Amino acid sequence: MTTLPNRAPIATLVLFAGTLLVAPPATAQFFVQPSDFPIGEDYQVEALGGMWSPTPDFTVASDAFGISGTNIDFISDLGVSAQRFGEFRLRLRPGRRHRFRIDYVPIQYAAQNVVERRLVFRGIAYDIGVPVDSSVTWRTWRLGYEFDVIHRPRGYFGLLVEAKYTELEASLDTAVSREFARARGPIPAVGAVLKMYPLQVLGLAAEASFFRLPNNVVNNYSGEYVDLDVYATFNFTQQLGAQVGYRSLNLKVQANEDLAELRLDGMYVGALVRF
Secondary structure (H helix, E strand, O other): OOOOOOOHHHHHHHHHHHHHHHOOOOHHHHOOOHHHOOOOOOOOEEEEEEEEEEEEEEEEEEOEOOEOOOOEEOOOOOOOOOOOEEEEEEEEEEEOOEEEEEEEEEEEEEEEEEOOOOEEEOOEEEOOOOEEEEEEEEEEEEEEEEEEEEEEOOEEEEEEEEEEEEEEEEEEEOOOOEEEEEEEEEEEEEEEEEEEEEEOOEEEEEEEEEEEEEEEEEOOEEEEEEEEEEEEEEEOOOOEEEEEEEEEEEEEEEEOOEEEEEEEEEEEEEEEEEO
8 A cells, every 4th residue: 555755855855955055156156158057958948758667556445335345456456567658748947947847647557357356346346257347547737836946057956836637537347337436636746856967968866746635634535645756867969868767656545435545656768859
């Protein structure tokens, strides 16, 4: 089952951000010419198209008609396996310290499997030996704003404010019935990003954002969301680059009669273009 990591990733980013302060405090640091910055840092628009290969960990439960649902593991119970997904990221940069961020990740899993233990989902029982088609769809738009609190020629440290619009649906189908549970809506989040350039053409970065809504704040609803991303960027020119990284998404939502705990983590690669 997924649990919310502590805030250590955010604290770590803040700690390492202090290393940027060792740069000489020349006034020109905030007004240097683009040529003084690492390759790839002089842009107004940056777009990334990539492929992500995460390992899934999904558990879903749904009650109905007063009948408690089973905690269904979509991997061990229903045969869902790892797949690759495309993702898109866009950065709009009106100023040196400002970035508007737009990300989109369409995630969809589907499997066919014979039930090996009795499952109850939305009040319907799926007995041992019943063939079941299952699917999980998780689409996320990530809209955010980044302000670089510290900005130096060799790196920066920024704070994030985001709204993640998430649409989640899990379904079980048999020859005689189809049942599904669905949740959608915006999830606010805050976070931080640290990026440093050990080489003129190489950037190393770490990002973390999170949100938690405890129980009893909103009736019958609680949720946790953590997004961690560590990556390296190699810039061939000011306009072209490549990125490789490791990303982890954790989501836990409990609303009314439904519970979903989802985790995805794995490597991704992408190509960058800038204007």
